[in-house]
Amino acid sequence: MSTSPVALITGASQRLGAATAKQLHHQGYNIVIHYRHSSNEAQALADKLNQIRESSCTCLQADLNKPSDIQQLCQQSVQHWQRLDLLINNASSFFPTSIGETTTEHWNDLFASNCKAPFFLSQELAPTLAKHQGNIVNMIDIHASAPLKNHTVYCMAKSALQMMTLSLAKELAPNIRVNGVAPGAILWPKPETEMTPGEKNKILSGIPLERLGTLEDIAKTIVFLATSPYITGQIIAVDGGRSI
Numbered sequence: 001m002s003t004s005p006v007a008l009i010t011g012a013s014q015r016l017g018a019a020t021a022k023q024l025h026h027q028g029y030n031i032v033i034h035y036r037h038s039s040n041e042a043q044a045l046a047d048k049l050n051q052i053r054e055s056s057c058t059c060l061q062a063d064l065n066k067p068s069d070i071q072q073l074c075q076q077s078v079q080h081w082q083r084l085d086l087l088i089n090n091a092s093s094f095f096p097t098s099i100g101e102t103t104t105e106h107w108n109d110l111f112a113s114n115c116k117a118p119f120f121l122s123q124e125l126a127p128t129l130a131k132h133q134g135n136i137v138n139m140i141d142i143h144a145s146a147p148l149k150n151h152t153v154y155c156m157a158k159s160a161l162q163m164m165t166l167s168l169a170k171e172l173a174p175n176i177r178v179n180g181v182a183p184g185a186i187l188w189p190k191p192e193t194e195m196t197p198g199e200k201n202k203i204l205s206g207i208p209l210e211r212l213g214t215l216e217d218i219a220k221t222i223v224f225l226a227t228s229p230y231i232t233g234q235i236i237a238v239d240g241g242r243s244i
């Protein structure tokens, strides 16, 4: 069994998930990087972390739209180090669903990664997390509370994840804490080279701190929640004041 705490981060091959993996690794966690399609990015990150500390990171593939994959991911995650202290529900699909153009496939896809998988991962991993007073951090979105135009289904799924955070904090206490992080604008919604100055200004003008957040702003908040033993059922907006 690992003597270090172990974290499973879903969708961790790149962007916010990868930044969180690096930050937790720096704090001494062993890391399970989950990915779906980005195997090269996941492996490159694992290689980098294993160079820093030998045998401290592993990668597991799973499509979170498939219940059998979720179960297998849980089993393999626990098997690897015989313990799990932290689950970060980070994987997410994100696309518009305008009225008149939305299909049940869109609905299922958005709810699977943003809401259903986080619930079943939490349920499956709860007995293991409880053994070491573990915790869960859910990646929500400020748009769980304030809708993003043309993204109704995504916002609904994140809103359900927000309620799940509060509800499971009650149900899984006292042995497991459950918290959330609600990022504001952290990465541009499309590659920066494709953003016009007008599009950028429109986003920045709604942020009191007048800048996008950084990956580290989010990762540090996750580490704070993961290591704060008297905080549960809280969702911290990391958004430069956008939701005020």
Ligand SMILES: NC(=O)c1ccc[n+]([C@@H]2O[C@H](COP(=O)([O-])OP(=O)(O)OC[C@H]3O[C@@H](n4cnc5c(N)ncnc54)[C@H](OP(=O)(O)O)[C@@H]3O)[C@@H](O)[C@H]2O)c1
Residues within 6 Å of the ligand: 010, 011, 012, 013, 014, 015, 016, 017, 034, 035, 036, 037, 038, 039, 062, 063, 064, 065, 089, 090, 091, 092, 093, 094, 112, 113, 139, 140, 141, 142, 182, 183, 184, 185, 186, 187, 188
């Ligand atoms: N970026 C922001 O500014 C922002 C703002 C608000 C909230 N958030 C939230 O913060 C979290 C991280 O954001 P992000 O922008 O870094 O995420 P992202 O890059 O859009 O997605 C993270 C990963 O999720 C995985 N994924 C998506 N659907 C999946 C599925 N059905 N099964 C398995 N894996 C799946 C993908 O893995 P593969 O690449 O391996 O396929 C993807 O790389 C998300 O929950 C997001 O909603 C982000």
